[in-house]
Amino acid sequence: MLVLLPPSESKHARTRGRPMDLDALSWPELTATRERLLNTLGEASGRPDAGELLKVSPGLGEEIARNTRLRTAPAVPVAELYTGVLYDALSLSTLSSAGRRRATRTLVVASALHGALRLGDRVSPYRLSMSARLPGVGPLAACWRPALGPVLDAAAGDGLVVDCRSGSYAAAWTPARSERWVRVEVPGATHLAKHTRGLVARALCEQPGRPRTAEQLADALAGEFSVALERTAKGWALRVGR
Numbered sequence: 648m649l650v651l652l653p654p655s656e657s658k659h660a661r662t663r664g665r666p667m668d669l670d671a672l673s674w675p676e677l678t679a680t681r682e683r684l685l686n687t688l689g690e691a692s693g694r695p696d697a698g699e700l701l702k703v704s705p706g707l708g709e710e711i712a713r714n715t716r717l718r719t720a721p722a723v724p725v726a727e728l729y730t731g732v733l734y735d736a737l738s739l740s741t742l743s744s745a746g747r748r749r750a751t752r753t754l755v756v757a758s759a760l761h762g763a764l765r766l767g768d769r770v771s772p773y774r775l776s777m778s779a780r781l782p783g784v785g786p787l788a789a790c791w792r793p794a795l796g797p798v799l800d801a802a803a804g805d806g807l808v809v810d811c812r813s814g815s816y817a818a819a820w821t822p823a824r825s826e827r828w829v830r831v832e833v834p835g836a837t838h839l840a841k842h843t844r845g846l847v848a849r850a851l852c853e854q855p856g857r858p859r860t861a862e863q864l865a866d867a868l869a870g871e872f873s874v875a876l877e878r879t880a881k882g883w884a885l886r887v888g889r
Contacts, residue, residue: 648806648857649799650848652756653813655731658772660713664721666771673765674802680794681761687781688760688773689715701779710774722769725756732838733811736845739766746853754848755802757816759787762795777815788818795820803827807858809851811844821881828882829861843887847872861885 669681691700692714698705701714713720726739742750756764759777764770777787784790800823808822810830822828831847833840850871858864861883865876873888 648753648809648851649755649803650753650809650851651812652733652737652754652844652848653811653816654756654758655729655734656774656776657730658728659723659730660772661721661723664723665769666719667717667722667769672761672768672770674763674798676798677762677794680791684760684775684781684784684787684790685717687784688775689717691781692774700781701774702776703774707774713772714774717771717773720771722771724766725764725768725770726750726766728770728772729756732841733845733848736842737849738845742849742852745855746849750852753852755799757812757819759791759816762791762819763799777819788815791819796823800824807861807864809847809864811848825882826861829864829885830882832884832886834886834888843872843889846889847887 669678669685672678672681691697692711694700697703697711698708701711703711739747739750751766754766756766757777758764758770759775759779760773761768761770775787780786799820803822803824805824806827808828810817810828817830831844833843847868850868854867856867858867861876861878865874865885868874868885868887875886877884877886
């Protein structure tokens, strides 16, 4: 089973430590695309119109400037990198030992810059959304799609793909086996949806069993959430509430 998480705009940074090593990241098949985007993002972030290109407000100039130093900035483990509502609810640091091991195996964070990351990967804090368009690259989801497809289809194998990503990140990869794809949908405001998806990911990390079907997944979550499972043309929709 893979549990796909969105990234967050807010990230922890460090003042000292080793820089990231692209060759050491999970899925080395993605290195060429990572290198291309890293170079392009660094160049774009040094332009006067960088904020407009990256769809970042002018008040976040330092975060844009940080993109020009990604090869030398101290790297942060993905387990500590992302912050915000979803990651507060997931609360990786408070998982049980068994839950942390399951999280390391099953959680995958979508990234506009790196494609997909495991919790043990170490990367420099960056500012890039999948909705941005980099010069010479175009839509990032389209850029990532050919590279991510074979890699994540192989990683998913015969297991379920529990998808907590937002739409722009989901556009970069959809599982080849639609019957194994379960999209977690949460009615209500964005803040509530992020919080609930974080709780869903945490619950799946703490549960010892591994659901093999969408129906088993719904049953596993029914003790903590209100759930409604629906088969769609693209896979499964699991509507979750508290």
